[in-house]
Amino acid sequence: MGVRKARAAETEAALKDAARRLFAERGYLNTKIGDITAAAGRATGSFYDHFAGKEELLQALRADMEAQADIEIATAAHAAATDADHAAAHAADHAADHAVGQAVGRAANHAADHAAGHDLTDPAQLREHLAVAWHVFRDHLPVMVALMQSSMAAPPRSGDLWRRLEDETGILRDHLEDLRERGHPLPGDPRLVAAAMGAMLSTLGYAVLTAGEHRPGFSDEEVVDTLTALLLHGLAGPPPGAAAGA
Amino acid sequence: MGVRKARAAETEAALKDAARRLFAERGYLNTKIGDITAAAGRATGSFYDHFAGKEELLQALRADMEAQADIEIATAAHAAATDADHAAAHAADHAADHAVGQAVGRAANHAADHAAGHDLTDPAQLREHLAVAWHVFRDHLPVMVALMQSSMAAPPRSGDLWRRLEDETGILRDHLEDLRERGHPLPGDPRLVAAAMGAMLSTLGYAVLTAGEHRPGFSDEEVVDTLTALLLHGLAGPPPGAAAGA
DNA sequence: GTCTATAACAGGATAGAC
DNA sequence: GTCTATCCTGTTATAGAC
Numbered sequence: 001m002g003v004r005k006a007r008a009a010e011t012e013a014a015l016k017d018a019a020r021r022l023f024a025e026r027g028y029l030n031t032k033i034g035d036i037t038a039a040a041g042r043a044t045g046s047f048y049d050h051f052a053g054k055e056e057l058l059q060a061l062r063a064d065m066e067a068q069a070d071i072e073i074a075t076a077a078h079a080a081a082t083d084a085d086h087a088a089a090h091a092a093d094h095a096a097d098h099a100v101g102q103a104v105g106r107a108a109n110h111a112a113d114h115a116a117g118h119d120l121t122d123p124a125q126l127r128e129h130l131a132v133a134w135h136v137f138r139d140h141l142p143v144m145v146a147l148m149q150s151s152m153a154a155p156p157r158s159g160d161l162w163r164r165l166e167d168e169t170g171i172l173r174d175h176l177e178d179l180r181e182r183g184h185p186l187p188g189d190p191r192l193v194a195a196a197m198g199a200m201l202s203t204l205g206y207a208v209l210t211a212g213e214h215r216p217g218f219s220d221e222e223v224v225d226t227l228t229a230l231l232l233h234g235l236a237g238p239p240p241g242a243a244a245g246a
Numbered sequence: 247m248g249v250r251k252a253r254a255a256e257t258e259a260a261l262k263d264a265a266r267r268l269f270a271e272r273g274y275l276n277t278k279i280g281d282i283t284a285a286a287g288r289a290t291g292s293f294y295d296h297f298a299g300k301e302e303l304l305q306a307l308r309a310d311m312e313a314q315a316d317i318e319i320a321t322a323a324h325a326a327a328t329d330a331d332h333a334a335a336h337a338a339d340h341a342a343d344h345a346v347g348q349a350v351g352r353a354a355n356h357a358a359d360h361a362a363g364h365d366l367t368d369p370a371q372l373r374e375h376l377a378v379a380w381h382v383f384r385d386h387l388p389v390m391v392a393l394m395q396s397s398m399a400a401p402p403r404s405g406d407l408w409r410r411l412e413d414e415t416g417i418l419r420d421h422l423e424d425l426r427e428r429g430h431p432l433p434g435d436p437r438l439v440a441a442a443m444g445a446m447l448s449t450l451g452y453a454v455l456t457a458g459e460h461r462p463g464f465s466d467e468e469v470v471d472t473l474t475a476l477l478l479h480g481l482a483g484p485p486p487g488a489a490a491g492a
Numbered sequence: 493g494t495c496t497a498t499a500a501c502a503g504g505a506t507a508g509a510c
Numbered sequence: 511g512t513c514t515a516t517c518c519t520g521t522t523a524t525a526g527a528c
Binding site: 024025026027029030120121126145148149152153154155156157158159161162163165176179184185186187188189191192193195196197199200202203204206207208210211212213214215216218222223225226227228229230231232233234235236237238239240242 | 271398409411453472488
């Protein structure tokens, strides 16, 4: 790789970094191309040598995020697999795939293999799913914020948000369908239940993790524990003799 | 009221109507002042004789919505109160107040009185709460869409979304706190649980009710039933002998 | 109060030298 | 590839006649 190409890659990285920084601070919609180039220490015109526009930049950031999430997930799953506890390893492994799909909207390739054998009614597995999704959201907050703002800014009737919700919860839906096939009673159509859970997770994540000053003051663990308890047994609480996850 | 004033009121109403129509079609963010005046059959300049800007118009629409919701709620509660079934009437009455607060972000005045005596663990009452919130959302979709787009477009760190979530779920939170004080185990901090439920309801509502062509095909009842079942007993389902709402 | 016309200002995107 | 300079478009908001 020549110096020229290296310099170009450097500029592209600088633009991406600046974009992530600004997306977290001002949001995607309020960040102008000029803001990004200024923050990256480049000229406005240079932007268009790397990206066709703001939307293309966002897609590039999304690709980066998915790639990095894959790595994090894989190592997390591996770490869990070295554990003595089979159930935990199993949960972490599958939770990873699901959660990434859930938070990012991908991983259809692994879905089929891993759908079977899951049990979202197991407190540990459900908690692990939610925890991974929550932390992916937190670790990639700038891009998640940008993606959410972008899909909320689209014309309502385009159905963008519903599509996004379905994409993000593909794996979760598979797990639910699997659960239903094995005879477990579900609250409703797996598509709907999965979308509802995705809606809760993404909007609550956005609200809690971006609040900054006016921070609600909930720790990651408290949020994950609460969502686990709520989604596992609802408001009525666990049946008298059950060993719950809360 | 003179003719001049009446004409002015007419124009203001025309602007509001046009705005609601366009907000539902193109969304709040993509609707320009000029679009509204054109759709209302007025000149662009006339807009500023009635509103200081788009944000002020939105606040006016919000006020209208809240006023109308009050009426709808009151009559609904009254109708329910004439029923022979005490429990149903009770549920509908309080559900109304909550749901409006939930969907609209107000009704703090009634909160204190009505918080006591509720029981969100009762399937009928929970369902009623969710049903009213869902229908308020649907009936005022243009304004709800605009409000959501507006708060999502704000700078993330402003904490706008978290504040909005807390405001919308004030009454729900009160009910949960009441429940907790009466010894019922909750999934977590009432503020957090309420916010999570609000996040689910508003985002799912937006996604499902705006999807248009790419409509998921779920009826209002199916959604309300599903959310009731999910929030009442979670994914694990009702305890063996329970009479659930699903 | 309503209109026409226009000022004022983003913001996106390109041209051409280096 | 990167820069400087500029064009061009859309949108807000106001001025002033009616």
